[in-house]
Amino acid sequence: MIMKTPRKPSSNRVLLENRILRAAERAFATKGFSGTSMESVADSAGISKQNLIYYFSSKEALYHKVLQVILDLWVEKMVFSDDENASPKQVIESYIIEKLALSRDYPDASKVFAHEIINGAPVLKDYMVSHLKPQFERDVLLVKRWIAKGLIDPVEPEHLFFTIWASTQTYADFSIQIQLLMGKTKLEADDFDVAAKFLSNFVLKALGAQSD
Amino acid sequence: MIMKTPRKPSSNRVLLENRILRAAERAFATKGFSGTSMESVADSAGISKQNLIYYFSSKEALYHKVLQVILDLWVEKMVFSDDENASPKQVIESYIIEKLALSRDYPDASKVFAHEIINGAPVLKDYMVSHLKPQFERDVLLVKRWIAKGLIDPVEPEHLFFTIWASTQTYADFSIQIQLLMGKTKLEADDFDVAAKFLSNFVLKALGAQSD
DNA sequence: AAAAAGTTTTACCATTTGGTATAATTTTAT
DNA sequence: ATAAAATTATACCAAATGGTAAAACTTTTT
Numbered sequence A, B: 001m002i003m004k005t006p007r008k009p010s011s012n013r014v015l016l017e018n019r020i021l022r023a024a025e026r027a028f029a030t031k032g033f034s035g036t037s038m039e040s041v042a043d044s045a046g047i048s049k050q051n052l053i054y055y056f057s058s059k060e061a062l063y064h065k066v067l068q069v070i071l072d073l074w075v076e077k078m079v080f081s082d083d084e085n086a087s088p089k090q091v092i093e094s095y096i097i098e099k100l101a102l103s104r105d106y107p108d109a110s111k112v113f114a115h116e117i118i119n120g121a122p123v124l125k126d127y128m129v130s131h132l133k134p135q136f137e138r139d140v141l142l143v144k145r146w147i148a149k150g151l152i153d154p155v156e157p158e159h160l161f162f163t164i165w166a167s168t169q170t171y172a173d174f175s176i177q178i179q180l181l182m183g184k185t186k187l188e189a190d191d192f193d194v195a196a197k198f199l200s201n202f203v204l205k206a207l208g209a210q211s212d
Numbered sequence C: 001a002a003a004a005a006g007t008t009t010t011a012c013c014a015t016t017t018g019g020t021a022t023a024a025t026t027t028t029a030t
Numbered sequence D: 001a002t003a004a005a006a007t008t009a010t011a012c013c014a015a016a017t018g019g020t021a022a023a024a025c026t027t028t029t030t
Helices: A013-033 A038-045 A049-055 A058-078 A088-105 A108-118 A123-147 A155-172 A175-182 A189-206 B011-035 B038-045 B047-053 B060-076 B088-105 B107-118 B124-149 B157-173 B177-180 B189-206
Strands: none
Touching: A013 A038, A013 A058, A013 A088, A038 A049, A038 B088, A049 A175, A049 B088, A088 A108, A088 A155, A088 A189, A088 B060, A108 A155, A108 B107, A108 B157, A123 A155, A123 B177, A155 A175, A155 A189, A155 B088, A155 B107, A155 B157, A155 B177, A175 B011, A175 B038, A175 B124, A175 B157, A175 B189, A189 B157, A189 B177, B011 B038, B011 B047, B011 B060, B038 B047, B038 B060, B060 B088, B060 B107, B060 B177, B088 B157, B088 B189, B124 B157, B157 B177, B157 B189
């Protein structure tokens, strides 16, 4: 029996797909799904609209792929704790620092995600329940154990996470507001360092977990 | 010289305009500017598209008006402190409570604002610099005086505000995420009360301003 | 009552846009 | 080299959408 061996994707194709995905991410981030036209993405990627459609057969498919790439990146980078014995201070501090690094390095990804959530998570709803919720519940349990052990003061762990997420992502999603209010043309690495220090201190102190 | 006295707007007109603005706010909140069609707004308001255009001559005009109504509401309700001698605890606690009340009572307004900011504040940029920034700088100064007086621990006041804004607005903008993760079909008043208590305690403790 | 101003409806249109069909060209495997 | 597969370019289209023109109708003013 003869099996056709499908040609491996040319490196050119991989490169072009990445270029398209970056262009699409930027477009979706700044204009939303409806505000983004296939033609504008194609232009940004330097190809024709019809050629874009050859690579991604529909706008939905393109959007789904952009979301998937974002989630892969986030899931890969955003583990709250893989070490049961790490101290709350270590875990929270590095979590905040890494979250802020994502806001700094992938602001468009954060904005696409924000759009999706604000719009009611039409695409991600199922994924959130099936993947993010279990992870969330594990992390909540860990925080509860910290509380039970007296390592941090008692708080509602769920709201702790909502606060950390919101206050780290705001440096990506609402960066224009922060820039305008601080009189800057853009947020520099330095601004993120200050924010990381502020937030780490802030959260650790609020949790009574200053010392290690 | 004869001056035409323009007819006062009929009460019907005012009512209908409000109905349109509410419908538009909801549409812009859930679909963004580009994702919102004039026809869908008209349908929600129970009038024809052409009649909607009679009331608001363009989609831009409608969007601008929606934003203006939101800002009026926020500016009216969101004063950080009008009493120089109030204690930090009083000021911050009531600020957080009122911000959360806005997220609870006007989630669509919050989402429209979020869309606008994420998209780079194309409409609100000027307003933010001319109106919000001065107010922001006054509030920052007040916090700095608190620090100088030793009423709260030293923190960067700017980032304190970014954190409070982000973590209160997330209960409106990201409500679907919070719902899904907490296994609720919607956020109830009770959830907002818990959030208010959590955030107040959290922020006050982080600032070392627990006692009055 | 008549004029004027305000409101609603009907008919229509130009542009944008996501997408299809297909032909031409280039690249890869045998 | 050549067939097959992959890629790119050309031509086109149907639906959606923001908006215009103008007639018909209603309410208010004088």
